[in-house]
Amino acid sequence: MNLTILGCYAATPRTITNPTSQVLEMKNQMFLIDCGEGTQVQLRKHKIKFSRINHVFISHLHGDHFYGLIGLISTFSLLSRQNDLHVYGPKGIKEVTLLQLKLSGSWTSYNLYFHELDSKESQIVFEDDKVVVSTIPLKHRVYTNGYLFQEKTGDRKLNLNAVMNHNIDTCYYNKIKSGSDMTMEDGTVIPNEELTFDPIAPKSYAFCSDTVYDETIVTLIRDVDVLYHESTFLEADEQYCEMTMHCTAKQAAKIALLANAKHLVLGHYSTRYGSIEPFKEEAKTVFENVELADDGKVFEF
Amino acid sequence: MNLTILGCYAATPRTITNPTSQVLEMKNQMFLIDCGEGTQVQLRKHKIKFSRINHVFISHLHGDHFYGLIGLISTFSLLSRQNDLHVYGPKGIKEVTLLQLKLSGSWTSYNLYFHELDSKESQIVFEDDKVVVSTIPLKHRVYTNGYLFQEKTGDRKLNLNAVMNHNIDTCYYNKIKSGSDMTMEDGTVIPNEELTFDPIAPKSYAFCSDTVYDETIVTLIRDVDVLYHESTFLEADEQYCEMTMHCTAKQAAKIALLANAKHLVLGHYSTRYGSIEPFKEEAKTVFENVELADDGKVFEF
Numbered sequence: 001m002n003l004t005i006l007g008c009y010a011a012t013p014r015t016i017t018n019p020t021s022q023v024l025e026m027k028n029q030m031f032l033i034d035c036g037e038g039t040q041v042q043l044r045k046h047k048i049k050f051s052r053i054n055h056v057f058i059s060h061l062h063g064d065h066f067y068g069l070i071g072l073i074s075t076f077s078l079l080s081r082q083n084d085l086h087v088y089g090p091k092g093i094k095e096v097t098l099l100q101l102k103l104s105g106s107w108t109s110y111n112l113y114f115h116e117l118d119s120k121e122s123q124i125v126f127e128d129d130k131v132v133v134s135t136i137p138l139k140h141r142v143y144t145n146g147y148l149f150q151e152k153t154g155d156r157k158l159n160l161n162a163v164m165n166h167n168i169d170t171c172y173y174n175k176i177k178s179g180s181d182m183t184m185e186d187g188t189v190i191p192n193e194e195l196t197f198d199p200i201a202p203k204s205y206a207f208c209s210d211t212v213y214d215e216t217i218v219t220l221i222r223d224v225d226v227l228y229h230e231s232t233f234l235e236a237d238e239q240y241c242e243m244t245m246h247c248t249a250k251q252a253a254k255i256a257l258l259a260n261a262k263h264l265v266l267g268h269y270s271t272r273y274g275s276i277e278p279f280k281e282e283a284k285t286v287f288e289n290v291e292l293a294d295d296g297k298v299f300e301f
Numbered sequence: 302m303n304l305t306i307l308g309c310y311a312a313t314p315r316t317i318t319n320p321t322s323q324v325l326e327m328k329n330q331m332f333l334i335d336c337g338e339g340t341q342v343q344l345r346k347h348k349i350k351f352s353r354i355n356h357v358f359i360s361h362l363h364g365d366h367f368y369g370l371i372g373l374i375s376t377f378s379l380l381s382r383q384n385d386l387h388v389y390g391p392k393g394i395k396e397v398t399l400l401q402l403k404l405s406g407s408w409t410s411y412n413l414y415f416h417e418l419d420s421k422e423s424q425i426v427f428e429d430d431k432v433v434v435s436t437i438p439l440k441h442r443v444y445t446n447g448y449l450f451q452e453k454t455g456d457r458k459l460n461l462n463a464v465m466n467h468n469i470d471t472c473y474y475n476k477i478k479s480g481s482d483m484t485m486e487d488g489t490v491i492p493n494e495e496l497t498f499d500p501i502a503p504k505s506y507a508f509c510s511d512t513v514y515d516e517t518i519v520t521l522i523r524d525v526d527v528l529y530h531e532s533t534f535l536e537a538d539e540q541y542c543e544m545t546m547h548c549t550a551k552q553a554a555k556i557a558l559l560a561n562a563k564h565l566v567l568g569h570y571s572t573r574y575g576s577i578e579p580f581k582e583e584a585k586t587v588f589e590n591v592e593l594a595d596d597g598k599v600f601e602f
Contacts, residue, residue, distance in 0.1 A: 015346045
């Protein structure tokens with residue numbers, strides 16, 4: 001699992017910082033999360049192949065999280081994309097995208113599917129044999145969802161020495177990997193745990209931006225491997241959190257602690273600050289394992 | 302009069318090139334012409350003060366000419382802009398902008414006026430005491446206008462030696478500058494041309510993008526000082542012009558020649574070409590005074 005930060009600053013794009021967008025690579029899928037203005041250029045800059053992006057998850061319809069979507073959709077068409085594209089986001093995202101395409105006399109060269117969200121409860125929005133994605137309802141000034149990406153538990157790993165010592169035919173391997181015990185021709189049963197190792201532990205990633213401090217999300221993200229949580233403000237500016245419905249770095253750290261997350265990645269910094277280091281320092285007073293997102297940074301977990 | 306090219310490449314924004322947007326400074330007004338994705342970042346990069354932009358002219362609703370508009374409008378609000386903003390563009394531009402603002406639960410901190418266009422005839426869209434802007438109907442795949450920016454003829458320049466030799470009181474200066482002859486106390490009439498010099502010749506700028514080769518625009522832009530004309534293709538690719546409704550550099554030069562323009566600035570290059578120099582070479586076979594637009598280039602005329 002790796003995470004490429006294309007942009008992680010709040011409000012307005014600038015020459016040196018980009019609004020929210022990131023790519024999560026999980027089980028060979030590339031999931032695009034949020035799509036602020038300029039995302040397509042950031043994708044090019046970081047050499048992420050457009051053709052590998054088939055699912056785009058939009059948290060909410062503030063400009064710094066989705067004004068780059070229509071440009072990306074259009075560019076995919078100009079490049080004659082053929083693969084289906086799925087867009088998940090708040091109700092309204094389809095209407096505004098189709099209106100823009102209509103006004104430009106354009107259509108897509110590929111099937112474009114919208115999965116519009118309006119539920120206030122967590123729901124599964126994507127599932128295949130390896131990954132499941134569900135929403136994390138967040139509290140912000142407009143309807144907003146974070147997203148929880150979870151790998152499914154894979155097959156058990158074959159203990160090759162053990163199966164060969166028992167002269168087990170290769171035709172049984174898949175059955176054993178899926179967890180079955182092995183019954184030999186003489187009736188002896190070899191328990192599965194003698195023939196396999198535990199599968200690689202499935203990983204999980206929670207994207208929580210934008211939101212006010214909200215402990216109700218903790219149950220949804222409990223024990224998550226990596227929590228990306230917004231931290232728009234430093235503690236000295238905490239008074240802005242309530243009005244803008246954003247968080248401080250310390251509040252993000254409290255959520256990480258309550259949820260028993262393994263790693264916390266901070267982002268969505270207000271552009272008022274000259275340096276982002278103080279975000280880490282403040283969060284570390286609450287939670288040890290803190291990383292700072294920054295544009296272009298790639299995390300491997 | 303000066304012209305800052307923020308972006309002048311066709312189709313999709315890339316790491317090194319930007320879609321169409323430019324700023325024309327004329328008589329101390331800054332006119333923003335087209336607004337592709339990333340325009341607000343280009344404005345920052347070229348240190349153009351947001352507060353000086355009060356009028357935005359959009360040629361057509363293809364993404365590479367207007368997907369940056371909503372971001373700019375939003376950023377102006379986030380920066381608590383107070384000045385009115387006027388947006389000129391094809392019918393539909395108001396609906397899509399307001400829908401985007403509505404979906405983000407946003408409103409502008411300033412008055413935002415839309416001047417929607419649907420006429421196929423040239424019309425005046427802006428006029429003050431120094432400048433007049435009219436549309437140049439263009440032929441493209443969707444409803445498109447170029448824009449003609451014309452300075453008005455200013456006051457005549459006072460010949461200070463002459464007025465002082467005649468002992469003319471300063472209270473008559475404004476009347477003389479506006480073109481009146483001077484009647485002295487003894488009844489003598491001094492003709493205006495003895496007391497003044499011609500005013501600075503008013504300048505004009507025509508923005509013509511995107512369009513197929515179309516000689517009907519020539520009467521609208523005759524004798525223009527600077528013609529910016531799209532040249533998406535080189536001659537070897539002329540076969541794409543009809544389908545895409547674009548021009549070659551040579552066709553742009555023909556329009557400049559027919560219109561008796563003083564300068565031709567080429568732009569809107571297809572991103573298929575490694576170098577833009579051949580555009581100049583090809584245009585120069587038809588019209589001498591050719592310049593190449595390029596992102597970040599500033600022309601003074």
